[in-house]
Amino acid sequence: MLGDTVLKQIARELRTELLDAVSATGGHLSAGLGVVELTVALHAVFDTPNDRIVWDVGHQSYPHKILTGRRGAMKTLRQIGGLSGFPSRAESEYDAFGTAHSSTAISAALGMAHTIRLNREDRRCVAVVGDGALSAGLAYEALNNAALDPGLRLLVILNDNGMSISPAVGGLHAHLGNILASRGMCRGGAGCGKALQSLSDPKGTQGEVGASPQATLFEALGLIYTGPVDGHDLDALVPMLRGLRDRQGVQLLHVVTRKGYGYLPAEHDPVSYHGPGKFDPKVGLKPAVASRPPSQTYTQVFSDWICDEAARDKRVVAITPAMREGSGLVEFQHRYPDRCFDVGIAEQHAVTLGGGFAAEGFRPVVAIYSTFLQRGYDQLIHDIAIQRLPVTFAIDRAGVVGADGPTHMGAFDMAYMRCVPNLIVMAPADENECRQMLHTALLHDGPAAVRYPRGTGPGLLPDAELAALPIGVGDLKRVTKAQRGSRIALLAFGSMVKPALVAAERIDATVANMRFVKPLDVELVQDLALTHDVLVTAEEGCIAGGAGSACLEALAKRHILCPFLQLGLADDFIPHGDPAGLLAAAGLDADGIEASIRRFVECLDTAAQGDAGIAAVMSSKTMAVSHTTPTVASAVRRGGLQ
Ligand SMILES: Cc1ncc(C[n+]2csc(CCOP(=O)(O)OP(=O)(O)O)c2C)c(N)n1
Ligand SMILES: CC(=O)[C@@H](O)[C@H](O)COP(=O)(O)O
Numbered sequence: 001m002l003g004d005t006v007l008k009q010i011a012r013e014l015r016t017e018l019l020d021a022v023s024a025t026g027g028h029l030s031a032g033l034g035v036v037e038l039t040v041a042l043h044a045v046f047d048t049p050n051d052r053i054v055w056d057v058g059h060q061s062y063p064h065k066i067l068t069g070r071r072g073a074m075k076t077l078r079q080i081g082g083l084s085g086f087p088s089r090a091e092s093e094y095d096a097f098g099t100a101h102s103s104t105a106i107s108a109a110l111g112m113a114h115t116i117r118l119n120r121e122d123r124r125c126v127a128v129v130g131d132g133a134l135s136a137g138l139a140y141e142a143l144n145n146a147a148l149d150p151g152l153r154l155l156v157i158l159n160d161n162g163m164s165i166s167p168a169v170g171g172l173h174a175h176l177g178n179i180l181a182s183r184g185m186c187r188g189g190a191g192c193g194k195a196l197q198s199l200s201d202p203k204g205t206q207g208e209v210g211a212s213p214q215a216t217l218f219e220a221l222g223l224i225y226t227g228p229v230d231g232h233d234l235d236a237l238v239p240m241l242r243g244l245r246d247r248q249g250v251q252l253l254h255v256v257t258r259k260g261y262g263y264l265p266a267e268h269d270p271v272s273y274h275g276p277g278k279f280d281p282k283v284g285l286k287p288a289v290a291s292r293p294p295s296q297t298y299t300q301v302f303s304d305w306i307c308d309e310a311a312r313d314k315r316v317v318a319i320t321p322a323m324r325e326g327s328g329l330v331e332f333q334h335r336y337p338d339r340c341f342d343v344g345i346a347e348q349h350a351v352t353l354g355g356g357f358a359a360e361g362f363r364p365v366v367a368i369y370s371t372f373l374q375r376g377y378d379q380l381i382h383d384i385a386i387q388r389l390p391v392t393f394a395i396d397r398a399g400v401v402g403a404d405g406p407t408h409m410g411a412f413d414m415a416y417m418r419c420v421p422n423l424i425v426m427a428p429a430d431e432n433e434c435r436q437m438l439h440t441a442l443l444h445d446g447p448a449a450v451r452y453p454r455g456t457g458p459g460l461l462p463d464a465e466l467a468a469l470p471i472g473v474g475d476l477k478r479v480t481k482a483q484r485g486s487r488i489a490l491l492a493f494g495s496m497v498k499p500a501l502v503a504a505e506r507i508d509a510t511v512a513n514m515r516f517v518k519p520l521d522v523e524l525v526q527d528l529a530l531t532h533d534v535l536v537t538a539e540e541g542c543i544a545g546g547a548g549s550a551c552l553e554a555l556a557k558r559h560i561l562c563p564f565l566q567l568g569l570a571d572d573f574i575p576h577g578d579p580a581g582l583l584a585a586a587g588l589d590a591d592g593i594e595a596s597i598r599r600f601v602e603c604l605d606t607a608a609q610g611d612a613g614i615a616a617v618m619s620s621k622t623m624a625v626s627h628t629t630p631t632v633a634s635a636v637r638r639g640g641l642q
């Protein structure tokens with residue numbers, strides 16, 4: 001075991017290393033800075049990777065990465081082919097469990113603890129979970145399940161820094177504050193809870209409901225609580241972890257830390273340093289420019305839109321599951337504090353809360369990332385769609401998000417939403433259309449979703465005027481001049497309209513901005529199939545079950561046969577990296593769309609000329625579905641991406 005002085009020296013170097021690395025690449029910073037000492041202490045006390053440490057979310061795991069053989073690779077963080085920004089089992093044996101969506105760590109570590117008991121092994125499991133992550137139902141499901149199992153050996157470390165991305169919210173936050181206020185910071189011994197009080201009893205005792213006059217929520221649940229301990233004080237932390245290491249029962253160690261600790265700009269503004277881009281650590285982040293940049297992000301478009309609607313209509317309320325900044329609700333909350341609901345990390349609740357508002361005649365807008373709406377899927381169906389409740393879903397980060405990688409890609413929403421009855425699903429081609437679609441959704445007397453990508457669009461700045469779009473009607477943007485031969489029609493959804501138009505100029509194709517994934521403009525699809533030789537769909541989402549599949553189903557329903565090419569995200573997870581590079585690798589930029597169509601048409605021509613069997617099929621215009629785009633992951637594996 002390394003001496004305490006050495007551990008302190010390691011912590012100092014680790015913090016400097018972390019700051020240097022993240023300021024050079026961008027990534028998650030303030031959470032990692034806050035757990036430097038905790039990371040050092042855990043690795044000093046536990047025998048990793050034999051003992052398992054499961055980092056919840058994993059955005060705080062960079063110090064752990066640096067300590068576990070990845071120091072030199074930190075410069076590749078979140079870039080194509082480089083280190084993941086989250087724990088990854090594929091990356092290191094020290095990453096016990098892949099995480100990135102929050103609140104999974106206790107469940108995963110509990111599963112591991114069960115296997116250890118079943119296998120009669122001498123190993124330990126630790127889940128490190130933040131106070132923000134503890135607002136999600138999943139975490140409570142795990143705690144509830146873990147409690148009262150004295151035979152298990154599981155340590156849950158609650159890293160309480162009072163912060164989610166924004167300041168933590170809710171009753172739990174208040175409860176943690178009360179514990180700290182009433183008990184003070186403990187340094188071991190009886191005041192720390194039952195576990196350390198009975199260190200002489202190596203088997204430990206299970207927490208008893210109401211055992212202490214100021215029982216914590218955790219004790220009331222049946223966990224063995226220890227703390228609160230200063231998470232930056234290695235002299236307190238290390239002995240405490242040593243004391244808890246071999247104890248049986250589900251132990252909860254309450255560690256208090258400061259997000260951004262050790263780098264003053266991040267301590268003062270942990271929100272901005274949660275996930276900064278590159279910056280000079282000597283200077284810090286540049287203050288946000290007061291004037292608007294020429295191109296707005298879709299998030300900013302949403303932000304302006306909801307403020308405008310709220311000024312017009314008092315029934316408009318906004319709900320965010322802990323993504324106030326990322327979803328563009330800071331200004332709205334500032335202007336309408338009593339109409340903005342940050343519910344913490346609680347996506348399921350966010351959706352159903354919207355249902356409650358809608359049932360009473362309000363117009364709730366649930367602002368949510370595509371990837372996080374996956375958590376609220378049953379609520380979307382059961383609580384909203386079945387009852388046709390007018391909830392607007394403003395779905396940000398739909399499509400390829402980039403550096404956060406496979407866990408955060410908004411690849412699935414079109415597929416998982418278009419099968420839900422009563423739900424309207426829109427995908428804007430540009431910023432102005434985004435605003436009009438959000439307005440359309442809000443006016444619609446039923447649930448409606450608008451899915452838009454991370455970052456900026458083509459730059460078509462939104463009109464101040466709001467006009468509802470006719471529901472289920474696409475927009476023909478370009479008509480091919482070709483009279484016969486390969487008359488190609490490109491049916492583009494959302495962000496694919498722009499590259500489709502560029503490709504269409506080169507190959508002379510018709511382009512439709514489909515606008516609606518659901519209800520689909522079936523007439524338009526069928527007309528284009530009947531007047532063209534080849535139909536191509538393009539979407540920034542998974543091909544399987546996605547918008548292109550909707551078009552195919554529309555043709556099948558009327559027995560219309562047409563060679564059909566579906567462009568989108570192939571059946572694989574998209575790795576992390578620069579979004580433009582990832583889109584290009586998926587064949588979803590103008591060059592890729594053009595190349596895929598040329599290949600497809602060539603293939604059809606060859607088949608028509610060479611192979612009698614296929615020619616017969618083609619001449620009878622039997623539907624030919626072809627998708628040849630390589631997956632992005634396979635391109636990265638082949639080293640084909642720069
Ligand atoms: C299910 C889910 N919702 C939202 C997020 C986005 N998110 C990432 S970190 C974070 C804050 C987590 O707070 P906490 O667990 O306390 O960790 P801290 O950053 O404070 O260390 C949020 C909301 C997520 N990763 N997963
Ligand atoms: C870890 C996490 O889930 C978030 O911090 C996420 O990385 C934010 O992504 P954006 O940068 O797209 O808001």
Ligand SMILES: [Mg+2]
Nearest residue numbers: 130131132163
């Ligand atoms: Mg926190």
